[in-house]
Amino acid sequence: MQIENKVAVVVGGGSGLGRAVCAEFAAAGGRIAVIDRDEDAARQVAAGLPDALAVPADITCAAAMEQAIDAVLDAFGALHFDINTAGVVTAAKLVSRGRPAELDAFERTVGVNLVGTFNAMRVSAAAMLRNEPEDGERGVIVNTASGAAYDGQSGQAAYSASKAGVIGLTLPVARDLAGSGIRVNAIAPGLFDTPMSAGLPDPVRDGLLESVLEPKRLGRPDEFARLARHLVENEYLNGECIRLDAATRLLPR
Numbered sequence: 539m540q541i542e543n544k545v546a547v548v549v550g551g552g553s554g555l556g557r558a559v560c561a562e563f564a565a566a567g568g569r570i571a572v573i574d575r576d577e578d579a580a581r582q583v584a585a586g587l588p589d590a591l592a593v594p595a596d597i598t599c600a601a602a603m604e605q606a607i608d609a610v611l612d613a614f615g616a617l618h619f620d621i622n623t624a625g626v627v628t629a630a631k632l633v634s635r636g637r638p639a640e641l642d643a644f645e646r647t648v649g650v651n652l653v654g655t656f657n658a659m660r661v662s663a664a665a666m667l668r669n670e671p672e673d674g675e676r677g678v679i680v681n682t683a684s685g686a687a688y689d690g691q692s693g694q695a696a697y698s699a700s701k702a703g704v705i706g707l708t709l710p711v712a713r714d715l716a717g718s719g720i721r722v723n724a725i726a727p728g729l730f731d732t733p734m735s736a737g738l739p740d741p742v743r744d745g746l747l748e749s750v751l752e753p754k755r756l757g758r759p760d761e762f763a764r765l766a767r768h769l770v771e772n773e774y775l776n777g778e779c780i781r782l783d784a785a786t787r788l789l790p791r
Contacts, residue, residue, distance in 0.1 A: 539675045539770055542567030545614040547607070549597055549658045550624030552579030554732035555682065558759030559621050559766050564588060566767060571610040571617075573597075573658075574624070597624050597654035607661045616669055620662035620679045621766055625700075626650045627734060629693040644696040651700035655681050656707060659722075663711075666720050676719035678770045681708065683726040685783045692791040701726070705779045712777035721776040723769045728783025730757040751785035 546563045550556035552574030560570050560583050570590040574580040577594035584590035591613050595606035610617055628647045630639040659679055666677030683704040690698025704724055712722040729735060729746050735756065747754065765782055769775050 539618065539672065539678055539773065541619070541767065541770060543569070544618040545569045545571065545610065545616050546619040546621060547571045547573055547610055547617055547658075547662055549573045549620070549622045549654075550682075551621075552576045552583055554623070554734060555727065555730065555759050555762045556621070556623035557583050558763040559623060560584075560587060560590070562760065562763035562767050563619070563621075564590065568619070569614050571606075571614070573606055597622075597658055598649050600657060603657050603661050607665050611665060617662060617665040618669065618677045619770055620658060620666075620677070622655045622658050622680070623682045624650065624654060624658075625682060625684075625734075628696050630696070631693050632695060639695075644699075647696035648700045648703070651697070652703040652707075655704055659707070659711060663715060663720055667718060669719075671719045673773070674719055675721070675773065677721075679711075679720065679722045680766050680769050681722075681724040683724045683779055685726055685728040685781060685786055685788065687726060688781075689788045691788050708779050709777045721773075723775055723777070724779040725762065725765055725769070726779055726781045726783070727762055728757060728781070728786035730759060730762060732759060746788075749786050749788050750783075751787075753784055755784075757782065757784065 546568045548556050548560050551560045551572035564570050564587040572580045572584045573593045573595050580592035584592040593606045593609050595602045628643045669676040681704050684701035686698045687701035708724045
């Protein structure tokens, strides 16, 4: 589906990968709804785009996402693309120094990364179903998984499980929507140069880079955005999760 004059919701669009997606889709002529929990960040991104709207919302809240999508429909009249990039990272071993991990941290990570993704998908897909088909298509959903879903490191149980769940959503939801003109895909990025990775201590970042095969560097957010655009524009891609990680395979720790 072509992006020009279409409406893209970018969840987590206030920073990192989501911000790059906003820029990429705007450059292709799309109208952008920047959804982010950080209202200031969302407004800053939207202000730098030619036809964009900032919509503050917590993706873990059902009512908040329903209201956010209603606001998008009121402003733009339609919704064609749902790109979900919002996520959090926590680190904790199952048992550390004889004490069990905090359940709250696990629940929060799964709540944002997995439940939040499903929350955004369900309301976005319902909105897409209102569209008149264009060459048989009504919309496209692109979710963000992670290389950690495949080979998560020690201490990454919550993050890995949540992102593996995002991969697990891809095919069944694509099947749910089969015949409706809505496709569903996911990207599993490796190590990218984002605010999330910038918060890591230098020794940790350097250690992670050792697991990158070629090119031996962090990924650039625009590289993620270009793949998201391809998943939208290539009409034969559906039910797929693509690793974008320079052949990175994380070590156990």
